[in-house]
Amino acid sequence: MNTKRFLAAIFAAAILSISFLACDPKEDDPTTNPTPSTDVVKEIHGFYGKPAAQVLSILDAKGWTRREHTFESGANYQYINSDSTKTYYIEAWNDTVTYSEYYELETGDTNQEISTVNIHRFIQTFENWENIMSQIPHPNTIYSGFIVEDSSEYVQRYDLRNEFLQDFQVKKPTLVYAVSSYVAANTVSQTGVAIEKEYHSYYVFVAFGDKIYDYKNKENTFKNFRYPLNSQRK
Numbered sequence: 001m002n003t004k005r006f007l008a009a010i011f012a013a014a015i016l017s018i019s020f021l022a023c024d025p026k027e028d029d030p031t032t033n034p035t036p037s038t039d040v041v042k043e044i045h046g047f048y049g050k051p052a053a054q055v056l057s058i059l060d061a062k063g064w065t066r067r068e069h070t071f072e073s074g075a076n077y078q079y080i081n082s083d084s085t086k087t088y089y090i091e092a093w094n095d096t097v098t099y100s101e102y103y104e105l106e107t108g109d110t111n112q113e114i115s116t117v118n119i120h121r122f123i124q125t126f127e128n129w130e131n132i133m134s135q136i137p138h139p140n141t142i143y144s145g146f147i148v149e150d151s152s153e154y155v156q157r158y159d160l161r162n163e164f165l166q167d168f169q170v171k172k173p174t175l176v177y178a179v180s181s182y183v184a185a186n187t188v189s190q191t192g193v194a195i196e197k198e199y200h201s202y203y204v205f206v207a208f209g210d211k212i213y214d215y216k217n218k219e220n221t222f223k224n225f226r227y228p229l230n231s232q233r234k
Contacts, residue, residue, distance in 0.1 A: 041132040055100070076091050077089070088100075143160065144181045147168060176194070
């Protein structure tokens with residue numbers, strides 16, 4: 001199996017899993033695109049575990065397009081800026097936020113290369129968010145890092161953050177994916193970046209959420225998180 005294509009499919013599926021197919025973006029009225037005044041990592045962390053109504057009122061005030069999908073005992077919410085490059089995603093169960101995420105993305109077609117400046121911005125944003133996340137208290141957690149590098153199809157998982165950071169600096173020029181996580185018994189905090197040149201897809205994200213029980217598959221799973229925590233070298 002081609003590791004790079006396999007992981008790209010996983011990342012694409014993760015994004016599609018939080019899309020609302022019943023909503024057509026063309027039907028939404030253009031909205032303003034304010035820059036969040038609060039550090040986004042702390043903002044997303046602050047949403048997790050809060051009453052849904054409190055979080056939704058904060059996001060409504062941004063003036064972004066809101067989409068929602070309700071289901072038994074809960075709902076999903078997306079807030080998307082005017083050019084669809086920035087998104088907040090919230091999942092609530094029993095009126096409490098159990099998953100909060102923010103991501104920025106940029107895509108191009110096969111004839112459109114994204115500039116080196118923009119690629120550097122995504123990587124620099126990830127480094128900033130990863131550093132901020134490391135300073136948030138994570139009691140009773142285990143660190144987990146993950147890097148995929150393009151030229152040699154390098155895939156590596158890390159149990160020590162220092163080793164992850166050292167390799168990240170070396171692998172930046174040919175980076176495909178990098179994810180840094182703090183995993184506890186019932187929660188996970190995660191930030192990551194994707195520089196997928198082959199598929200012309202680039203994004204950076206930060207997320208906090210519950211480790212929930214998947215009744216369909218009868219196992220514990222990290223709902224909506226963006227890479228397989230049990231991934232190993234292929």
